[in-house]
Amino acid sequence: MKKTILASLVVAAVFMLSGCGKSKTSITLAGSTAFQPFAEKLAEQYMEQNKNVNITVQGGGSSVGIQSANSGAAQIGMADLVTLPAEANGLTPTVVAQDGVVIVVNPKNSITNLTSDQIRDIFNGKITNWKELGGQDAPITVVSREAGSGTRSSFEEIIKNVNLLKNALIQDSNGTVRETVANDPNSVGYLSHGLVNEKVKALTVDNSECTPANIADGKYKLVRPIFLLVKGTPQGEIKNFIDYILSAEGQKTIKSDGLLPVK
């Protein structure tokens, strides 16, 4: 008798939780804060078309993305690194977008282009005055990100041999880097392409601008892939969602908000 009551209670609970009896699959994404807003938007669009799927998006940073995909806390991890670390070996990566890293200066600065070598020398503290680059006679204020940031590690890996000078300012997000550069006429920093606005001036690197065409040609080097990481092989709704992101509609959403599509 007790068993029957218990069983019927469980059935009732499942029935209520699933809402009108239709069972919902839930998918959790976690990781890269650079891709988080895009993932949220894509999830929203996907859920509108597929009422039986519930997608939750969390931030936390690329290393959190890798960790939680490994531990199962999230079905899909998001990471924005040039090369994935060893911890991601057991995960299946899919590149869903590309994000350019843009070197930015204050709009008052007359400099418009830097070479990779100049960028390295600035961040290593070898070039300390804008005069040396043909700009105004003012000391350079270098703005970088905190250790562990995906944007910073991508930047340092592409520019190579970066040994950040001691008194570089450190900001803890793309947004605060932008604000610092917007407020300080002598500063230089780097941030995700999707977050550049009119308050800062994007520089060309080695004379090429950060555009999809230049990235496809390999002319613009400062670019990193955005990975979605799944434990094992993606299946069922997880695969469907990733396929949706790679579809024409998903890639259009990615493009319209400043990231670079892969297809």
Add this chain to the structure above:
Amino acid sequence: MRIFGENGVRRILMLTAFSAISALLLIALFILNEGLPFIFRYGVSNFLFTSEWIPAKGLFGIFPMIMSSIWVTLGAMMIGAPLGVAGAIFLTEYAPPAVMKIIKPTIELLASIPSVVYGFIGVMVLAPIIREYFGGPGLSLLAGCIILGIMILPTVISISIDSILAVPRSYREGSLALGATTWQTTHMVTLKAARSGIVASIVLGLGRAIGETMAVIMVAGNSVNIPSSALDSVRTLTANIALEMSYATGMHRQALFATGVVLFIVIIILNSIASTAIRKRKTYK
């Protein structure tokens, strides 16, 4: 319904009182448990007294952060303590009671402004002024000191006021009756009697300054750097934890907890000094 009887109420209150203490204990245990093994593995003197903080290369020296925390706190004291104590003296000894009634709550309101707002004002107003008139990047040790100096004012002023008001009226009357002026009475009698309370107010302000995080992250620039001038950018112990925690894993994460251990010990020492000073005041009366 015995639970609502005298004994029941006593038990419930006791339980709630102990929950605060157990929270503190749990926090202390957690931080020590996460941080101490790292400190011993890395070496106490390596951790405390080397200046290279490059987590990617496994280098974790927090000496620059310790020096920065000390400088920022000292600077904040140099600005906040004289202003705070002077304000307290004016309000208790010189200002008419009506003025005190308006000004004291206003000052206490300063304490309820969120630190991110102080930080915002620092970034938007203070940093550009420093950059323009003194040079450097603006986000600097000096900016941190000024913002923190203002932030500790409410603590310093209100505890100083309390301890000055606690000096018995008869002391002042005795001094005035001997022909001393108000200022002579204040600095020779009242302040001497209230000294330990004023010291406590400054030490508590110190504790607040060293523990402040958000405002400092926003205005101090956060370079891992032993400052050579007030215009250099610095990173404090608290800022180090808050900046890097979200991305840190493995050793790096443990190193941040170890930074927390150092901070925890410093704050315990400061608070014990303050509470000894406060206790002294009570025995004085």
